[in-house]
Amino acid sequence: MEEWQRLLAEGVNNARQWCEEFPEQDALVAKRVDDVFQLRVNKYWMDLMKAKGYPEHLMKQVAPDERELDDQFGFDDPLSEEKMSPVPGLVHRYPDRVLFYVAHQCAFYCRYCTRKRKVSDPESISREQLRRAYEYIAAHKEVRDVVLSGGDPMMLKDDPLVDIVRNLRAIPHVEVIRIGTRIPSALPQRVTPELCARLKPYNPIWMMVHFDHPDELTPEAIASLNRLADAGFPLMNQTVLLKGVNDNVEALAKLFKGLLMARCRPYYLYQADITKGTNHFRTTVEKGLEIMKGLRGWISGIAIPHYVIDAPGGGGKIPMVPNYVERWADGKLVLRNFKGTVHEYPEVAEDPGDPVVMVRNGPYGNRGVTGCEGIDVD
Numbered sequence: 001m002e003e004w005q006r007l008l009a010e011g012v013n014n015a016r017q018w019c020e021e022f023p024e025q026d027a028l029v030a031k032r033v034d035d036v037f038q039l040r041v042n043k044y045w046m047d048l049m050k051a052k053g054y055p056e057h058l059m060k061q062v063a064p065d066e067r068e069l070d071d072q073f074g075f076d077d078p079l080s081e082e083k084m085s086p087v088p089g090l091v092h093r094y095p096d097r098v099l100f101y102v103a104h105q106c107a108f109y110c111r112y113c114t115r116k117r118k119v120s121d122p123e124s125i126s127r128e129q130l131r132r133a134y135e136y137i138a139a140h141k142e143v144r145d146v147v148l149s150g151g152d153p154m155m156l157k158d159d160p161l162v163d164i165v166r167n168l169r170a171i172p173h174v175e176v177i178r179i180g181t182r183i184p185s186a187l188p189q190r191v192t193p194e195l196c197a198r199l200k201p202y203n204p205i206w207m208m209v210h211f212d213h214p215d216e217l218t219p220e221a222i223a224s225l226n227r228l229a230d231a232g233f234p235l236m237n238q239t240v241l242l243k244g245v246n247d248n249v250e251a252l253a254k255l256f257k258g259l260l261m262a263r264c265r266p267y268y269l270y271q272a273d274i275t276k277g278t279n280h281f282r283t284t285v286e287k288g289l290e291i292m293k294g295l296r297g298w299i300s301g302i303a304i305p306h307y308v309i310d311a312p313g314g315g316g317k318i319p320m321v322p323n324y325v326e327r328w329a330d331g332k333l334v335l336r337n338f339k340g341t342v343h344e345y346p347e348v349a350e351d352p353g354d355p356v357v358m359v360r361n362g363p364y365g366n367r368g369v370t371g372c373e374g375i376d377v378d
């Protein structure tokens with residue numbers, strides 16, 4: 001048995017084991033929560049929580065909570081993935097790319113999981129289901145980007161994971177393969193040198209990792225990111241904005257700067273989906289925009305992800321951007337920068353022959369008000 005498999009086996013895998021670790025936990029709540037969506041925390045993450053003194057921002061991600069049971073607000077399938085699924089396990093929502101669900105299991109179960117409806121199913125995905133997905137992708141020449149997801153694809157053993165990647169690489173129009181995984185933060189020991197070496201020939205494989213809090217950037221996690229980067233996989237991070245976990249500028253700025261040090265680019269910050277039983281994790285969108293304003297300009301641009309709402313009903317990811325435009329009229333934009341100072345940007349004339357626009361927008365017409373020094377209006 002490999003180390004990562006031992007850490008899984010020695011972790012918490014049900015309500016009884018959770019209550020042994022946390023005797024103050026209401027056993028009935030743990031049992032009922034576990035019945036709806038499995039409790040799992042592997043030994044690596046248990047040790048991490050212990051070492052940090054069981055802080056809320058780590059505990060809340062994995063601990064059973066009564067509020068999971070009485071949320072009448074959310075949906076089982078908030079992104080309408082099943083409706084956009086041409087064959088089981090594939091979601092084809094965007095023109096040139098698909099999401100390919102290849103594993104039910106994860107190294108631990110995030111209580112805010114968006115796919116509670118299918119994740120943690122103990123069954124494995126059949127060869128027949130995988131074969132139909134390859135057939136669909138091969139028949140659809142517009143699909144040039146395949147996102148492996150789940151569950152966690154890296155929970156598969158090396159052979160089946162490499163097999164999937166090899167099958168996709170054999171389809172000539174598949175250009176990019178992505179692996180969406182929480183393994184580097186959840187069970188970094190799984191990123192073995194052998195796995196990296198076996199996947200490397202199938203590059204470009206973009207590793208879409210998932211860190212939610214800077215405390216997850218342990219020496220082991222950073223080492224696993226380094227192994228992936230050294231094998232030539234570009235690293236991108238996805239974070240879910242979660243109330244009581246990371247809904248503040250300090251935590252996210254520290255996380256995003258830390259990721260850069262591990263050669264990992266923050267890619268998406270997700271507004272929490274409206275998944276049944278996760279309502280207590282949701283922040284307001286206003287809060288998210290405020291956090292983005294607290295990041296942009298203040299830390300490296302390469303550390304700043306896109307803040308998106310994955311639209312209910314399957315609308316896809318829609319960027320949420322703080323408003324930096326005060327006014328947009330008379331051939332100019334009045335902009336406010338990250339520090340709050342106001343700057344004007346004259347637009348180019350759409351019709352260069354229009355003398356009025358030339359006067360308003362021409363390079364000499366309004367030199368005095370371009371405001372490069374900034375006008376502080378606060």
Ligand SMILES: *Cc1c(COP(=O)(O)O)cnc(C)c1O
Binds near residue numbers: 091
């Ligand atoms: C997120 C997602 C993708 C990938 O979207 P990008 O914006 O290209 O990262 C593809 N398909 C589905 C169904 C998704 O949810």
